[in-house]
Amino acid sequence: MNSSSEAEPVLLVNRREAIRRLSAVLGGLAFAGESGVLAALEKSGLLSTGGYGEFTAADIAFLDEIAETILPATKTPGAKAAKTGAFMAVMVTDSYAPAEQRIFRDGMRTVDEAMRQANHHSYMAATPPQRLALLTTLDQEQKRVMDSRLAEDRERFAAGVAREPAHYFRMMKELALLGYFTSEVGCTQAMRYIETPGRFDPCIAYTPGEPAWAAHA
């Protein structure tokens, strides 16, 4: 997330509207003046409105680079080629509850801050090995946190009660995987997509390295 202040919001509302919404979510008390908030955000170099709201083009570029680090181009195209960042933004905006959105957006800042602490530059300015090193640490952290909650999550699910929001990096990883492996690139290049198989063979030979069949429905 660099400081390009020309970044345009990609979704329907502008940044001002996004801040108004955030303000509404926080009970209308959070901000004394919108322009001051904008200035503060721009000064911080974080174009994301934080917490809750719409995603900017810079946010999506940032999410693309998160997803690409998780699922890089190898013998098949990576997450960026599958426009995974834009998909993540859509899902967080449309499908995450406000509390989860805040965790996700705060998580974006946390990632960037962690990179700045470690390497004195932003995540976007970091090299692929620096990104991989940082996200590997965050992956271990989320795994530890999420595994410690497994029993409780199971009980809540059985009781029909909503689970605690996930660790932010679990959210990012899950959305990156979902976005990539349900994309056209993921289905048809990383995996094998056959819309109408026409027959069922119950047992065929399999050699390691062969991709899985992509689902249809």
Add this chain to the structure above:
Amino acid sequence: MKSTSYDAIVVGSGISGGWAAKELAEKGLRVLLLERGRNVEHIKDYVNATKAPWEYLHRGGRTIAMEEAYQVLKRDLLNEKNLAFWVNEKESPYTEVKRFDWYRGYQVGGRSLIWGRQSYRWSDFDFGANAKEGVAVDWPIRYEELAPWYDHVEKHAGISGARDGLPQLPDGQFQAAMPLNCGEELIAGRLKKSFDGRRHIIIGRTANATQALEGRAPCQYRNACWLGCPFGAYFSTQSSTLPAAAKTGRLTLKPWSIVTEVLLDKNRKRATGVRVLDAVSEQWTDYTAKVVFLCASTLNSTWLLLRSATDVWPGGLGSSSGELGHNLMDHHFRCGAEGNIAGLDDKYYYGRRPTGIYIPRYRNLFGDKREYLRGFGYQGAASREGWSRAVKELGIGAAFKDAAAEPGPWKFGATAFGEMLPNHANSVGIDATKQDKWGLPVLKIDCATGENERLMRKDMIADMAEMLEQTGAKSVESFDNGSFPGMAIHEMGTARMGRDPKTSVLNAHNQVWDAPNVFVTDGACMTSSACQNPSLTYMAITARAADFAVNELNRRNL
């Protein structure tokens, strides 16, 4: 009010209503088929059937807006892909005295478009259980009476399955079975050698044709049935019964027709027809007929009875027994076990088979005796895990990605479907304080599972884990995801069949005791729930009742 006359009126166009319309029209009656929802034209209206996963904005998932609009569906089945086949919950609310998940499909074809298609005969272990154990009332029919009608409906519907020779799950008129995959074959073979050979893994018998039928191609192994099939390969009203009924030239189908009551001739104690509210124009029309078939789905058929002839019986048509609206049942499920299968890493499969495996009931049969009554079956499958396994795995980067794109370990998992005993206290009634979009009072549902189900559930969880351990599966884990009545979408009862008008709503031919030209042949008629999926039995009962109705009309008995 306009008035229009037919020989027979069928209320509801789902699995049961489609069969009633077909059978009655083929036997020469002029049939009016009424459906409260929109029309869905075969193939043409399956708008998502050939859409690729990446063509959905949310890739098939759900949004906050969807969850807000679908407060019930979101508890389990809400998704972006076939949302158009589920009821608009804001327009058609209901009242839950206790949590009851009522999943409805208000359109031509009803839930036949989105059903799970598992098709099993019931046996006399099921039809005879109430009498044997002194539970509720006896079914007025036995397997022998229904067997020819199972034959009849299976041939037309196209049920694929193997002839397994099990008395608790009678064989039928099956098309060629879909095969078990290699993981299932392995576990099935080992299970045969355990538990004295009393437990069996068979291929799930399913209403997916493996051979062409009139106007229908065989299954193309897309496993996208719930979007509507462009090949007509699975049984639905649209693919199977509606074209057969239409072919007679005697069928009139009217969508957007909400039947609000059955009209009764008080002196003759016979229905004269039904009153219909047009869902779009909100105009009222009375239709007359010699016989009325209620196939509006279990709870909606009962809603209709509760609202009819209240000037004669304050509790509604069929309420003289005191049992109308009572004895609501479903199956309890969402528990079982799963484990890994070792030794098949060099094996895979091709194509997406639209059925899994079935383990027929073995509890409280053939000398087995448990601390609860009845039993359960399992539905499951073996498969290689997909990319989603990677969400929980540690790792990011190149090797992680390429591994996630390959098929994962073989897994075998199964969930139990348990019988729920009939209980007078599990009931539905009219909630006069709440109205739907059309100003009609809604249904209130008061239903819960009891002690028998609680005890059975322990076995449902432990048995599957034990079977997996015994057949060499690794990392076996049992699960219980919790089950609330309604979730299995096998709601049954509330207008049960019986032998005595004092204790049942319907007789052995599905006639309302109090008005014998009114037939109820959907799930409302069920006297017990067995543990098998019920739809095939609705088909057979409906075809049998239609045959009886036409014979009675010809004898001038109705």
